[in-house]
């Protein structure tokens with residue numbers, strides 16, 4: 001009997017020590033996580049943005065790395081659904097939204113944050129049903145399943161959704177695209193969301209941030225950098241002021257969605273504008289980290305778009321001579337920048353799925369086994 005008790009004691013001691021080894025130090029566990037994704041943003045896009053702006057907010061980062069975006073055995077060149085799923089869930093997909101290879105749902109940073117009582121939000125400059133935001137909120141086999149993505153967004157536990165795409169949520173009878181007659185915005189309002197669809201209403205809400213907000217500013221995608229109001233910077237400031245008041249911290253994803261589109265269009269001038277708009281929003285996030293040092297801020301890209309290169313330019317005139325090798329994506333590595341709690345974990349060259357894996361570990365407070 002005595003040796004039995006002794007064995008039990010040793011077993012409990014071993015388990016305690018083992019779990020202690022797996023636990024992350026408090027200094028590696030961020031209370032808040034801000035993930036910013038420049039869609040299609042390679043090193044040339046950043047250089048072009050710097051030439052245009054003179055100096056970038058991105059230059060404040062001390063921890064940087066490079067991400068591999070290939071899909072081994074399947075594709076050399078990736079796309080946004082896979083790139084975003086790697087960051088949101090640590091899984092490798094091509095066209096799949098936050099799913100394992102067998103199609104089952106992969107746990108996302110948003111779901112782990114929600115289970116821990118944290119606020120969660122997504123801000124984009126495209127439709128909220130597009131690939132990158134979807135990878136943080138939904139689980140479907142293909143990024144093309146935007147009606148299903150809208151349904152999953154409507155029943156998700158998100159607190160803030162800000163972008164375009166109300167057409168995917170409303171029936172044709174209310175000016176939307178849905179043929180199933182569902183009014184998902186009505187359902188979300190019944191569930192406690194405040195729905196806002198124009199700039200004026202956004203400005204009125206700004207003074208009194210509140211939980212559960214659905215801002216959808218366009219029927220589908222939001223306008224380009226020179227036409228969209230509020231700017232990505234203003235939307236970011238609103239979200240951070242709302243979440244700053246939360247009890248348990250938050251996870252927020254912010255995407256500069258149209259850097260990718262400008263590169264698909266081989267429109268170098270538009271890349272400058274989209275990069276400047278995105279970098280302004282990065283500046284707001286950096287200011288937040290300075291005020292709230294228990295935050296981790298990551299800025300990354302999902303893949304490179306355009307095979308963009310700067311063949312010439314003028315620092316004095318703030319112009320570049322941009323050339324493209326493709327109207328699609330490329331397999332070049334893309335940069336990642338990190339600041340705040342746990343930032344040093346993101347340096348080096350590694351597969352993009354490691355970003356999601358590291359974020360999940362940090363949010364759970366445990367190292368992966």
Ligand SMILES: [Zn+2]
Nearest residue numbers: 040260264305
């Ligand atoms: Zn693209």
